[in-house]
Amino acid sequence: MEQFAVIIDPKFAEILKHHLKKNELWDESRRIQHLRNKAKVALPIRVTSTSYTKQNLSECVSGILQSSQNKDISSLNFEIQTLQLPLAKKHLLKTPRETLCIQVEELLTRKGMKTCTDFINEIPDHWEIHGDLVLLPCSAFKSTALASLGDELWQMVASCLKCNRVARKSAISSDGFRTPQVSLLLGEDGWVEHIDNGIRYTYDVTRCMFSAGNITEKLRIASLDCSGQTIVDLYAGIGYFTLPYLVHANASHVHACEWNPDAVEALQRNLKVNNVAEKCTVHFGDNRQECPTGCADRVNLGLIPSSEEGWPVACAALKPDTGGILHIHANVTSFPSDSFPSDSDSFNCKGAGVDNKDTIKETAINLSGSKERNVHDCSANIYQPNRSIETNIGNVAQEPDSHSEINEMSSNGYNSNKECCVVDNQIPFKGDNYDKGNKKNKYWQVWAEETGTKIKHLLERNNGKEWRTSILHIEHIKSYAPHVDHLVLDLECRPFSLLTDNN
Numbered sequence: 039m040e041q042f043a044v045i046i047d048p049k050f051a052e053i054l055k056h057h058l059k060k061n062e063l064w065d066e067s068r069r070i071q072h073l074r075n076k077a078k079v080a081l082p083i084r085v086t087s088t089s090y091t092k093q094n095l096s097e098c099v100s101g102i103l104q105s106s107q108n109k110d111i112s113s114l115n116f117e118i119q120t121l122q123l124p125l126a127k128k129h130l131l132k133t134p135r136e137t138l139c140i141q142v143e144e145l146l147t148r149k150g151m152k153t154c155t156d157f158i159n160e161i162p163d164h165w166e167i168h169g170d171l172v173l174l175p176c177s178a179f180k181s182t183a184l185a186s187l188g189d190e191l192w193q194m195v196a197s198c199l200k201c202n203r204v205a206r207k208s209a210i211s212s213d214g215f216r217t218p219q220v221s222l223l224l225g226e227d228g229w230v231e232h233i234d235n236g237i238r239y240t241y242d243v244t245r246c247m248f249s250a251g252n253i254t255e256k257l258r259i260a261s262l263d264c265s266g267q268t269i270v271d272l273y274a275g276i277g278y279f280t281l282p283y284l285v286h287a288n289a290s291h292v293h294a295c296e297w298n299p300d301a302v303e304a305l306q307r308n309l310k311v312n313n314v315a316e317k318c319t320v321h322f323g324d325n326r327q328e329c330p331t332g333c334a335d336r337v338n339l340g341l342i343p344s345s346e347e348g349w350p351v352a353c354a355a356l357k358p359d360t361g362g363i364l365h366i367h368a369n370v371t372s373f374p375s376d377s378f379p380s381d382s383d384s385f386n387c388k389g390a391g392v393d394n395k396d397t398i399k400e401t402a403i404n405l406s407g408s409k410e411r412n413v414h415d416c417s418a419n420i421y422q423p424n425r426s427i428e429t430n431i432g433n434v435a436q437e438p439d440s441h442s443e444i445n446e447m448s449s450n451g452y453n454s455n456k457e458c459c460v461v462d463n464q465i466p467f468k469g470d471n472y473d474k475g476n477k478k479n480k481y482w483q484v485w486a487e488e489t490g491t492k493i494k495h496l497l498e499r500n501n502g503k504e505w506r507t508s509i510l511h512i513e514h515i516k517s518y519a520p521h522v523d524h525l526v527l528d529l530e531c532r533p534f535s536l537l538t539d540n541n
């Protein structure tokens with residue numbers, strides 16, 4: 039918002055300040071400034087809407103002076119200028135929240151409401167900035183007293199947080215579209231733009247969600263080399279993964295499936311503004327009906343808490359002759375570490391959602407390149423992780439002897455595990471991602487193996503021939519709660535005939 043000042047003779051500064059204050063036109067957050075060798079002084083005017091102009095402020099100040107019944111100032115010469123005056127001392131070096139507290143308090147005092155609300159608890163200590171729009175958490179300014187201040191409050195919030203529009207969240211709806219429940223409090227519309235890793239994402243915050251928490255995964259996808267590959271993005275949203283595949287990973291084509299019309303509108307805009315629209319087909323509707331089949335080298339399944347309903351669709355989307363890689367998202371629950379058996383104990387998988395040990399034995403996890411040992415003997419790897427870590431978890435260096443397994447994998451002619459090592463070196467270790475002694479990681483491993491088995495069975499049922507699934511990598515995106523983590527499993531899926539032909 040523009041800032042204005044009244045320019046007058048310094049000897050009238052105090053009296054004019056008094057009248058501006060009385061008429062709620064005094065800007066407490068700014069300081070008086072001398073101008074023109076102290077021949078004039080500038081007094082800060084508080085404006086509460088963008089509709090103020092020099093003209094209407096001039097009329098306003100004239101009116102105040104004339105009604106002051108003080109003949110010294112009723113015909114005072116003044117001019118209104120747009121001028122950014124320095125911040126008042128009490129506003130210097132304040133955090134935005136402190137400034138917000140001061141200004142809300144002043145507003146409540148002016149309205150005679152200071153004592154009727156415990157306003158401090160309603161002042162947020164975090165918010166999201168989307169371009170020039172600030173998105174407040176759902177608890178912010180919720181009481182009827184504060185809400186009754188309406189535009190005046192939202193203008194003040196906008197000016198303290200240096201933006202033009204204000205919106206407030208409530209929960210993300212469970213309508214299957216994950217529609218955010220956001221109300222716009224100040225501004226004309228909710229369309230915003232995020233630039234992230236050189237990609238422009240536009241969307242309407244009141245209608246679509248932006249998954250800021252997925253940034254590490256977006257960077258990981260962006261770092262892949264997908265030249266010549268066709269990708270299916272089953273849960274495209276506004277293009278969180280579709281765009282990195284096209285803009286940075288150089289995918290030949292992406293089939294983006296999405297059933298939320300608002301997200302599709304944003305996705306189509308985003309494809310255009312990033313100049314990749316001709317390399318993407320948007321499939322609007324339920325991916326269980328609309329997804330193309332038999333074309334994909336990779337399928338992205340970015341749906342949490344579970345993308346399991348999309349597994350049959352993903353399997354059908356893979357190329358039947360060469361298969362490909364699935365990137366499977368899930369929120370995985372692990373249990374307190376002391377309830378997990380030690381490495382030497384016999385392993386009971388029931389707690390992790392796996393039926394029994396035999397189920398795990400069936401898991402076709404091909405990690406060392408030796409087909410027989412992996413298919414039939416993977417339990418040895420599962421239960422003795424210190425001897426042979428067969429899965430690449432998070433972004434942390436492997437056990438020394440696991441390197442040889444990775445090298446073996448990448449040299450077997452079909453396995454793209456090299457790519458997953460490259461990704462690991464590029465993204466720094468974050469948070470409680472992986473700790474060798476952390477038993478939580480064993481639950482992640484069990485989840486990955488169980489997923490590998492289920493996918494193998496789906497592929498075999500679809501294609502009527504034998505398939506192999508290999509865990510390439512487990513990426514930890516973030517923790518939801520102490521025992522719930524958002525993970526992505528990179529699962530390589532190949533027809534068995536391809537492996538035997540290659541050897």
Ligand SMILES: C[S@@+](CC[C@H](N)C(=O)[O-])C[C@H]1O[C@@H](n2cnc3c(N)ncnc32)[C@H](O)[C@@H]1O
Pocket residue numbers: 214215216249252272273274275276278279295296297298301323324325326339340341342
């Ligand atoms: C959580 S968003 C995820 C977006 C992005 N993949 C990410 O992880 O950040 C999930 C998206 O999938 C869409 N979706 C869920 N089920 C779907 C289905 N059966 N068919 C098509 N789209 C679906 C929702 O509308 C939503 O936009």
